[in-house]
Amino acid sequence: MSPPETMQAAVCTAYGPPETLVLVRLPVPRPRDGQVRVRIHAATVSAADRRIRSLDMPAGLRLAGRLAFGWRRPRQPVLGGDFSGVIDAVGAGVTGFQPGDEVAGMTGVRMGCHAGFCCLHPEGRVLAKPANLSHETAVAALFGGTAAVDFLRRAGLQEGERILIVGASGAVGSAAVQWASRLGAHVTAVCSGRNAAWVAPLGAARVIDYTRQDWPGRGAVFDVVLDATGTLDWLRVRPWLQPKGRFLSLAGGLKDMLRAPWVAATSRQRIVAGPAGERLSDMQLLMRAAADGSFAPHIDAVYPLERIRDAHRHVDSGRKRGSVIVTP
Ligand SMILES: NC(=O)c1ccc[n+]([C@@H]2O[C@H](COP(=O)([O-])OP(=O)(O)OC[C@H]3O[C@@H](n4cnc5c(N)ncnc54)[C@H](OP(=O)(O)O)[C@@H]3O)[C@@H](O)[C@H]2O)c1
Known part of the structure; x- marks a missing residue:
């Protein structure tokens, strides 16, 4: 035809x-x-x-x-x-x-x-x-998956590390919850209460409803914080991070992009920001995982x-x- x-x-x-x-x-x-x-x-x-x-x-x-x-x-x-x-x-x-x-x-x-x-x-x-x-x-x-996989790789997320994923019900966040849990990380997902029931089984050990609680809670500390909402910035996130913690600012503004080299030079912490890569190898990984049912x-x-x-x-x-x- x-x-x-x-x-x-x-x-x-x-x-x-x-x-x-x-x-x-x-x-x-x-x-x-x-x-x-x-x-x-x-x-x-x-x-x-x-x-x-x-x-x-x-x-x-x-x-x-x-x-x-x-x-x-x-x-x-x-x-x-x-x-x-x-x-x-x-x-x-x-x-x-x-x-x-x-x-x-x-x-x-x-x-x-x-x-x-x-x-x-x-x-x-x-x-x-x-x-x-x-x-x-x-x-x-593809869209959320490639961004999540790319930022988690740039963070060097390791098995057993604790990650906070803010905006866990979006395309990026829901892929990040699944990928981080697949890597063996301990995932705390932040979303509204209406989304908690479907976000939790994606691989979150804990779900926080950002509309209700004073989150992430006193003394909560993470190896990685991924923000897919653009509502957080370095000054807010820094107290939640371990000494070698990484802040993944997917939707953050220019300020944190400019701060990133300074933070890297003056501490063991890191800000990861800027555009996500679109690698064929990541697309293949995601597609295989979707096909075998391990990524939804x-x-x-x-x-x-x-x-x-x-x-x-x-x-x-x-x-x-x-x-x-x-x-x-
Ligand atoms: N750097 C890059 O290259 C790159 C690549 C991809 C995406 N991004 C950016 O990443 C962001 C996320 O995109 P997306 O497609 O995943 O999702 P999105 O459509 O921006 O996110 C919508 C979801 O976020 C939830 N949400 C809204 N406010 C929230 C808050 N304060 N805390 C927690 N959850 C909240 C919403 O549910 P409720 O309203 O029920 O809470 C909804 O399920 C966008 O800003 C996009 O531009 C950047």
């Missing part, structure tokens, strides 16, 4: 609310030499898509956001940094992938996944989708691409559990 000549795509016309997203028809892209074309079946509407659409960046990073993503509006107007789908065409010189292959992957800053098709060079970015995973589950493994990416809702604004509103609420997915 030959592909259609045009595809539906969600285009971000300006920085602002979900109403800035418009559904348009664009030509189906042709794969260039070395590229594969993927017919997208599922893509995440992530916290990163929300940040780029709204230019709601962590404190002090708005200017950097404009420089990175476009001054007046996103220069890549089709958002969406991950996908699961089926290869339907390959450019000259592609080896290892062919039409009909079910794949998943991440496009990084090139984004472009909130559309019917995307083209990309597969090296380091595309992997086979396990047959027993739906496209929705496969893609839900949580999906909150699936919207057809036509409802992209509703999907963004859901993410804007700040209350999504795990991932929100769109299906082109």
Whole structure:
């Protein structure tokens, strides 16, 4: 079956609310030499898509956001940094992938996944989708999973260490709880009471409801604190850390990024901040774990691409559990 000549795509016309997203028809892209074309079946509407659409960046990073993503509006107007789908065409010189292959992957800053098709060079970015995973589950493994695995590795989290994970019900936090417990760490998860019942079995030895308790409690000390909410900073977290403790600031502002070298130079503690890496080896690890059932990416809702604004509103609420997915 030959592909259609045009595809539906969600285009971000300006920085602002979900109403800035418009559904348009664009030509189906042709794969260039070395590229594969993927017919997208599922893509995440992530916290990163929300940040780029709204230019709601962590404190002090708005200017950097404009420089990175476009001054007046996103220069890549089709958002969406991950996908699961089926290869339907390959450019000259592609080896290892062919039409009909079910794949998943991440496009990084090139984004472009909130559309019917995307083209990309597969090296380091595309992997086979396990047959027993739906496209929705496969893609839900990627955004939060890669960020969690990357930050936990940069922390050097060891078996038996104590970790506090704040924002444990988000895509990153719920993956971090599972990965940290898999590494043999003692996990304390912080989320609201409405999420405690599903977060605890992910691998948390203890769950703290941040809306009720004076947390983390007197004398509580951790080897690692991971903040996926952006509500904590170094000055608040430092008293909770062991002398060699690490603060993983996934959503923190410029201040803690600038503090990081000073903290490293003047103590045995560390701040880990900045963008998460998107390694193929991590994607493979996560996908294998999802396929064998030892990692369960949580999906909150699936919207057809036509409802992209509703999907963004859901993410804007700040209350999504795990991932929100769109299906082109
Ligand atoms: N550095 C990087 O490269 C990188 C990579 C990926 C993500 N991130 C950032 O990481 C953050 C997390 O993204 P995400 O997709 O996992 O989740 P998210 O959508 O930002 O988080 C939503 C979840 O957090 C909970 N929550 C809200 N306020 C909370 C609080 N004060 N304490 C504890 N939990 C709270 C919400 O549940 P309740 O409302 O019920 O509490 C909801 O389940 C985002 O800011 C994103 O930009 C950074």
